[in-house]
Amino acid sequence: xxxxxxxxxxxxxxxxxxxxxxxxxxxxxxxxxxxxxxxxxxxxxxxxxxxxxxxxxxxxxxxxxxxxxxxxxxxxxxxxxxxxxxxxxxxxxxxxxxxxxxxxxxxxxxxxxxxxxxxxxxxxxxxxxxxxxxxxxxxxxxxxxxxxxxxxxxxxxxxxxxxxxxxxxxxxxxxxxxxxxxxxxxxxxxxxxxxxxxxxxxxxxxxxxxxxxxxxxxxxxxxxxxxxxxxxxxxxxxxxxxxxxxxxx
Amino acid sequence: xxxxxxxxxxxxxxxxxxxxxxxxxxxxxxxxxxxxxxxxxxxxxxxxxxxxxxxxxxxxxxxxxxxxxxxxxxxxxxxxxxxxxxxxxxxxxxxxxxxxxxxxxxxxxxxxxxxxxxxxxxxxxxxxxxxxxxxxxxxxxxxxxxxxxxxxxxxxxxxxxxxxxxxxxxxxxxxxxxxxxxxxxxxxxxxxxxxxxxxxxxxxxxxxxxxxxxxxxxxxxxxxxxxxxxxxxxxxxxxxxxxxxxxxxxxxxxxxxxxxxxxxxxxxxxxxxxxxxxxxxxxxxxxxxxxxxxxxxxxxxxxxxxxxxxxxxxxxxxxxxxxxxxxxxxxxxxxxxxxxxxxxxxxxxxxxxxxxxxxxxxxxxxxxxxxxxxxxxxxxxxxxx
Numbered sequence: 002x003x004x005x006x007x008x009x010x011x012x013x014x015x016x017x018x019x020x021x022x023x024x025x026x027x028x029x030x031x032x033x034x035x036x037x038x039x040x041x042x043x044x045x046x047x048x049x050x051x052x053x054x055x056x057x058x059x060x061x062x063x064x065x066x067x068x069x070x071x072x073x074x075x076x077x078x079x080x081x082x083x084x085x086x087x088x089x090x091x092x093x094x095x096x097x098x099x100x101x102x103x104x105x106x107x108x109x110x111x112x113x114x115x116x117x118x119x120x121x122x123x124x125x126x127x128x129x130x131x132x133x134x135x136x137x138x139x140x141x142x143x144x145x146x147x148x149x150x151x152x153x154x155x156x157x158x159x160x161x162x163x164x165x166x167x168x169x170x171x172x173x174x175x176x177x178x179x180x181x182x183x184x185x186x187x188x189x190x191x192x193x194x195x196x197x198x199x200x201x202x203x204x205x206x207x208x209x210x211x212x213x214x215x216x217x218x219x220x221x222x223x224x225x226x227x228x229x230x231x232x233x234x235x236x237x238x239x240x241x242x243x244x245x246x247x248x249x250x
Numbered sequence: 251x252x253x254x255x256x257x258x259x260x261x262x263x264x265x266x267x268x269x270x271x272x273x274x275x276x277x278x279x280x281x282x283x284x285x286x287x288x289x290x291x292x293x294x295x296x297x298x299x300x301x302x303x304x305x306x307x308x309x310x311x312x313x314x315x316x317x318x319x320x321x322x323x324x325x326x327x328x329x330x331x332x333x334x335x336x337x338x339x340x341x342x343x344x345x346x347x348x349x350x351x352x353x354x355x356x357x358x359x360x361x362x363x364x365x366x367x368x369x370x371x372x373x374x375x376x377x378x379x380x381x382x383x384x385x386x387x388x389x390x391x392x393x394x395x396x397x398x399x400x401x402x403x404x405x406x407x408x409x410x411x412x413x414x415x416x417x418x419x420x421x422x423x424x425x426x427x428x429x430x431x432x433x434x435x436x437x438x439x440x441x442x443x444x445x446x447x448x449x450x451x452x453x454x455x456x457x458x459x460x461x462x463x464x465x466x467x468x469x470x471x472x473x474x475x476x477x478x479x480x481x482x483x484x485x486x487x488x489x490x491x492x493x494x495x496x497x498x499x500x501x502x503x504x505x506x507x508x509x510x511x512x513x514x515x516x517x518x519x520x521x522x523x524x525x526x527x528x529x530x531x532x533x534x535x536x537x538x539x540x541x542x543x544x545x546x547x548x549x550x551x552x553x554x555x556x557x558x559x560x561x562x563x564x565x566x567x568x569x570x571x572x573x574x575x576x577x578x579x580x581x582x583x584x585x586x587x588x589x590x591x592x593x594x595x596x597x598x599x600x601x602x603x604x605x606x607x608x609x610x611x612x613x614x615x616x617x618x619x620x621x622x623x624x625x626x627x628x629x630x631x632x633x634x635x
Contacts, residue, residue: 033537036421037264056535078262078522083536107268110260130266156426165426
C-alpha cells in the first residue's frame with residue numbers, strides 16, 4: 002500500500018521482496034471505502050489517507066518501484082474514474098506501471114476500461130472468484146490481460162473465515178483450457194506455506210500476498226525481516242507431478 | 251428495467267457478488283410475473299403494512315404557504331413508520347423465494363433496519379443490521395426497536411461511522427456469506443439490479459398518489475415533492491409520474507450552514523461508489539467525502555443512479571435544504587397539522603411550502619411524508635433551544 006507516511010521504506014522493502022524471489026509487485030492505492038478489504042488492509046488504507054497520500058504519491062511510488070520489480074497498481078474504480086480513464090492509465094504507464102487491478106470492476110462494466118488500458122499499454126487484470134460459473138470464468142479469462150486474478154475464498158482480503166474456503170481446482174482448469182497463455186494467480190488469504198502449497202496444488206501459476214505483508218509492516222517489521230519471511234513462502238516446492246502444462250509453444 | 255440509466259448505474263462490485271446479483275435479478279423477474287407472489291405481496295402490504303396510506307389535505311400548512319393546496323402522502327402511517335416497509339417486504343419475500351435463511355441490511359436513520367428486522371421476524375429469517383456508531387447514538391429508539399424485533403444490531407466503527415460505512419460493512423459481510431445471505435439493500439442505490447428492484451417495490455407510493463389525486467381533486471397534482479437520501483421514497487413517488495406533465499422536485503440535505511451537507515446531486519460529480527456510477531461527493535482523487543446532515547437517513551454522499559439520470563435529463567429538479575430549515579418545517583407541521591414528521595421528509599416539507607407559496611391557489615402540491623418523527627424528538631428538542 003502506498004503510504005506517504007512511510008515513503009522512505011519503499012525502496013528497501015521492494016528490493017527485499019525482489020531478493021526474496023518475488024516476480025512482480027502489486028502497489029495498492031488507498032481508497033476511502035474499500036469494500037473488498039478485510040481489517041488489515043482497511044486499516045492500512047485509513048492510515049495512508051490520514052498521512053495525506055494522494056495520486057501524485059502513487060505515481061512517485063510507481064516510478065521507484067517499477068525500476069525494481071514489474072509493477073501492477075491495485076486501486077478501486079472511483080479514483081481512476083474521477084481523474085479520467087484514459088489520462089489516469091496513461092499517467093500510470095508513464096510512471097512505469099505495466100498492470101492495473103481493479104477489484105470492484107466486474108466483466109460487464111469493463112469494456113471501456115479494457116479499451117482505455119489497451120490504448121495506454123497497461124494490462125488490465127480481471128478477477129474471478131469462487132462461485133464464478135465455468136462459462137463466466139472463460140469469458141473473464143479471455144478478456145483479462147497480464148494474468149487472471151482468482152480470489153481464493155468467499156470473503157474479503159486476509160484470512161478466510163471458517164467455512165469460506167473452496168476447491169478452486171476446477172475453476173483454474175477451465176480458465177487454463179480456455180486461455181492457456183494466461184497465468185492464473187490465486188490471491189486473498191495467502192499467508193503461509195500451507196496456503197501457498199494449496200494454491201499450487203489447485204493449479205495456480207503463482208500467488209498474490211498482500212495482507213500478510215501489510216500486517217507485518219504495520220507491526221514494525223523491517224525490510225530484511227519481510228524479505229526473510231517471503232523467501233520462505235517462495236521456497237514452497239511445486240506439487241509433483243507438475244500440474245502445470247507448458248504454456249509456450 | 252434497464253441495467254443503466256443513461257450512463258449511470260452498472261454493477262461495480264467484486265466478482266464474488268456477481269452470482270448473487272444474477273440470481274437476485276432472475277428471482278425478481280420471475281416473481282413479478284407470478285400471480286401467487288403478487289397476491290402474497292399484496293396480502294402483507296395491506297394486512298401487515300396497512301396499505302394504502304392516506305393522501306391528506308393539510309389545510310393549515312396550505313394557509314401558511316398562502317398559495318397552492320398542500321397534500322401529504324402519509325407513508326409515516328405505514329407499519330414501522332416509514333416507506334422502508336415497501337421494499338423490505340418485497341425483498342424479504344424474494345429472499346424466501348431464493349431459499350436464503352439470513353438477511354443483512356445497512357441502516358442510517360434506523361427505519362430500514364427496523365423494517366428489515368420486522369420482515370425477518372414475520373418471515374422467519376435470521377437478521378443482522380449494520381449501523382454506524384454515530385447513527386446509533388442519534389437514533390436510539392430505532393436501535394431498541396430492532397433488537398426487540400429479534401435482529402442483531404452490529405455497530406460500525408470504521409470510517410465516518412454513518413450510513414456509507416454501514417453499507418461497506420454490509421457489503422463485506424455479503425461477500426463472505428453470499429451463499430446463505432440476502433443483502434436487503436434499503437435504498438435506490440447499489441449495483442444493478444438493486445436500484446430497479448427498489449424502484450419497483452416503492453412505486454406503490456406514486457401509483458397510489460395518482461389514484462388518490464384523481465379521487466380527491468379530479469386530476470394529477472401540479473407538483474410532487476420528495477426528499478432524497480439514497481433516493482428510494484423519491485423514486486417510488488416519481489416513477490409512475492415520469493411520463494406525465496407533473497413537475498417533480500427532489501430535496502436533498504444541505505446540512506449545516508456553510509457545508510455541502512449531503513447534497514450529492516446539487517454539489518457532487520459522477521463517480522463509482524457501492525456498485526453504481528452516480529453523482530457523489532468526492533475530492534479530486536476520487537476519495538469519498540464525509541457528509542454532514544442533521545438527518546441520518548439523508549446523510550449519504552451518493553444517490554441512486556436513476557436520480558442522476560433524471561437530473562441530467564431535466565425531468566426532475568433537485569434542490570438542497572439546510573438543517574435549520576428542515577427543523578423549522580418539522581415545527582410547522584407539528585403545530586399546523588398535529589403530525590410529527592421524520593427529519594428526512596421535513597426537508598421536502600420545507601421546499602414544498604416554499605414552492606407552494608409561489609403558486610396559485612388552484613394548484614395542487616403533493617409531498618411524500620416518508621416517515622414519522624418519533625426517532626427524532628431528542629434531536630429536534632436539542633436544536634430548538
